Amino acid sequence: MKIAVCVATATGGAATEADLLERRGRVGRAVLNPFDARAVEQALRMVEAQGEGEIVLIAIASAAELAIVREGLALGAHRAIILDDPAIEGSDLIGTATALATLVRSESPDIVLGCFWSGDIDGTLMFGAAAARLGLPVIAQAQTLETGSGEALARRQVEVGDVTLATPLPCFVELADSINKPRYPTMKAKLTAKSKPVRLCTLADLDASTMPVGAGLAGTRIAALVPPPAGRQPSILEGDAATAEAVLNFLKDREFVQ
Amino acid sequence: MTTLVPIESIDGVVGDDSLGIVSSAATLGDPVVALIFGAIAADTTSQVAAHGASRILVAENPVFADPLAAPRIAMIEAVCTNYSVDLVLAPTTTINCDVMSALAVRLAAGLAWGLSGIELRDGVLVGLRPVQTDSLVAETVWNSPMRLGLVRPYAMAPVSVGAAEAAVEFLHIEVPAGPIRIVERTTVQRGEGPSLATAEIVVSGGRGMGSADKLDLIRELASALGGAAGVSLPVVEAGWAPRSMQVGQTGTVVRPRLYMAFGISGQIQHRVGMERSGAIVAINSDPTAPIMGFCDLAVVASVESILPRLTDLISEQQGTSS
Numbered sequence: 116m117k118i119a120v121c122v123a124t125a126t127g128g129a130a131t132e133a134d135l136l137e138r139r140g141r142v143g144r145a146v147l148n149p150f151d152a153r154a155v156e157q158a159l160r161m162v163e164a165q166g167e168g169e170i171v172l173i174a175i176a177s178a179a180e181l182a183i184v185r186e187g188l189a190l191g192a193h194r195a196i197i198l199d200d201p202a203i204e205g206s207d208l209i210g211t212a213t214a215l216a217t218l219v220r221s222e223s224p225d226i227v228l229g230c231f232w233s234g235d236i237d238g239t240l241m242f243g244a245a246a247a248r249l250g251l252p253v254i255a256q257a258q259t260l261e262t263g264s265g266e267a268l269a270r271r272q273v274e275v276g277d278v279t280l281a282t283p284l285p286c287f288v289e290l291a292d293s294i295n296k297p298r299y300p301t302m303k304a305k306l307t308a309k310s311k312p313v314r315l316c317t318l319a320d321l322d323a324s325t326m327p328v329g330a331g332l333a334g335t336r337i338a339a340l341v342p343p344p345a346g347r348q349p350s351i352l353e354g355d356a357a358t359a360e361a362v363l364n365f366l367k368d369r370e371f372v373q
Numbered sequence: 374m375t376t377l378v379p380i381e382s383i384d385g386v387v388g389d390d391s392l393g394i395v396s397s398a399a400t401l402g403d404p405v406v407a408l409i410f411g412a413i414a415a416d417t418t419s420q421v422a423a424h425g426a427s428r429i430l431v432a433e434n435p436v437f438a439d440p441l442a443a444p445r446i447a448m449i450e451a452v453c454t455n456y457s458v459d460l461v462l463a464p465t466t467t468i469n470c471d472v473m474s475a476l477a478v479r480l481a482a483g484l485a486w487g488l489s490g491i492e493l494r495d496g497v498l499v500g501l502r503p504v505q506t507d508s509l510v511a512e513t514v515w516n517s518p519m520r521l522g523l524v525r526p527y528a529m530a531p532v533s534v535g536a537a538e539a540a541v542e543f544l545h546i547e548v549p550a551g552p553i554r555i556v557e558r559t560t561v562q563r564g565e566g567p568s569l570a571t572a573e574i575v576v577s578g579g580r581g582m583g584s585a586d587k588l589d590l591i592r593e594l595a596s597a598l599g600g601a602a603g604v605s606l607p608v609v610e611a612g613w614a615p616r617s618m619q620v621g622q623t624g625t626v627v628r629p630r631l632y633m634a635f636g637i638s639g640q641i642q643h644r645v646g647m648e649r650s651g652a653i654v655a656i657n658s659d660p661t662a663p664i665m666g667f668c669d670l671a672v673v674a675s676v677e678s679i680l681p682r683l684t685d686l687i688s689e690q691q692g693t694s695s
Contacts, residue, residue, distance in 0.1 A: 209477045209484060236470055236486055236523070243474030244484075252552045255471055258610060268556065272609075272623050273440045273467045275383065277616065279557040286552075293610030327481075334483025334517040338499065340509045346667060347653070353660065353673035359682035362654065363690070365670050369652055371574065371598065371631045372690055 116168040119224035122151040147186035152297035154230040188308035189300035205330025212244035217323035230290040246287040253287040374403040385414025393529035399425025410437040422539035442471035443551020482519035489528040574600030581636020585613035621646035639664025
């Protein structure tokens with residue numbers, strides 16, 4: 116089985132500085148973020164369970180972010196391919212998804228895994244759009260994942276309950292961050308990772324230079340960033356003032372406790 | 374311009390989040406078409422009409438009883454073509470994330486998400502999207518003729534304009550089931566004690582509680598206050614508590630007079646499920662946790678240093694034993 120794992124995949128490119136800040140927890144400059152690590156971990160477990168398989172890291176990143184990819188390789192992935200093309204700059208979410216789809220298409224994996232910060236939904240949306248671009252099924256927010264007999268089986272939570280879904284391969288599966296606890300790479304693995312193959316490519320290399328990406332083709336843009344309407348003004352208790360008695364007084368003042 | 378609002382009907386009931394979107398869409402001044410997925414009750418269409426829909430389409434095909442994206446994608450695509458729709462606004466649900474991301478590709482549409490409001494300014498549609506833990510609002514505009522928007526859960530308030538007429542059509546368009554099938558499905562079981570959805574006081578614990586057994590401390594305080602106990606999504610995912618206790622976007626949306634959050638960071642998934650509470654008290658050892666910015670009382674302390682003692686104090690105060 117060939118497994119593609121998305122790492123360091125910046126999403127929501129059109130959202131300017133607001134999103135850059137939001138993404139800080141997800142796409143660090145030099146470390147494989149914990150969500151990416153879970154996706155790699157899941158791929159490793161699948162290969163270990165089946166006794167064979169290849170794990171390819173795919174990233175829309177720059178050569179400067181090679182260190183992130185090397186960390187993923189140190190965890191046990193076999194090789195990596197990085198799409199680095201200035202034409203992608205300024206893409207909106209769907210444009211980024213299109214670029215991701217071109218990477219996936221170039222590898223033709225059996226399954227594509229990704230794990231994104233659940234604090235925002237743009238990772239889910241990008242993954243779904245990438246799958247749609249390739250006409251492949253996608254299961255989002257999978258809390259469990261098994262594969263076999265040409266299918267992926269995953270459980271997810273939806274508003275009306277929990278569902279276990281089956282989909283034929285190839286497919287995309289977006290993992291919930293509760294799915295596993297990633298392992299730590301050994302020092303030996305870190306050294307070995309330096310010699311694992313990493314391919315840097317452009318859209319033209321992927322035969323995708325006419326794909327609809329970039330700022331000029333973005334379907335949305337942020338016209339302005341403005342302050343929000345006035346919200347709550349918290350009273351802060353810290354240090355010696357942070358006591359159960361102080362909380363009780365708050366509750367009594369508002370008559371929640373008589 | 375015609376706006377389409379897809380609505381889920383669960384046992385004939387449509388959610389306030391969907392009705393709120395219909396209300397907001399109606400303020401834009403153009404026709405609003407509501408597309409209801411699932412079986413409806415006798416008053417469903419009149420309720421949707423009363424919130425501003427001028428046309429109501431009902432897709433009762435049994436395939437829509439399952440939470441699968443493919444049939445919904447096909448139906449919305451057909452409706453967009455047949456009814457000259459150029460704006461689709463949907464509530465943010467897990468299934469709608471699947472649906473709208475695919476539609477963005479299939480309809481070559483711009484997709485904006487996390488919208489808390491929508492306005493028309495000099496003829497230009499502007500989506501308001503809170504960002505950076507709501508410290509800024511990104512005013513989003515569309516470049517594409519077809520526009521898609523996912524609205525933050527319960528961000529738009531339903532406004533009933535009273536009895537109103539709307540054309541009602543039952544759709545009989547064949548749609549594919551798609552490649553994904555449901556192997557097993559479980560529905561949410563109700564928890565014990567006061568209902569989370571209607572409790573006047575809710576006490577919730579998050580991953581910061583540390584372990585499943587510590588959640589008993591949450592239950593004890595909730596009991597002492599006569600309220601309901603809740604948890605955040607990570608607690609459910611960790612297997613510490615049943616899904617029925619989950620407060621948040623994919624759990625129960627609560628609006629109590631008092632909400633107390635212990636060891637909950639306040640990610641958007643949780644926030645949208647409780648931010649309309651009356652008073653919010655957050656206890657967290659991390660002063661930078663997002664919830665510390667949208668509460669009324671932020672207590673920077675460990676859960677252990679506050680929770681058992683507070684329960685004892687309240688029990689003493691109220692002359693009850695926890």
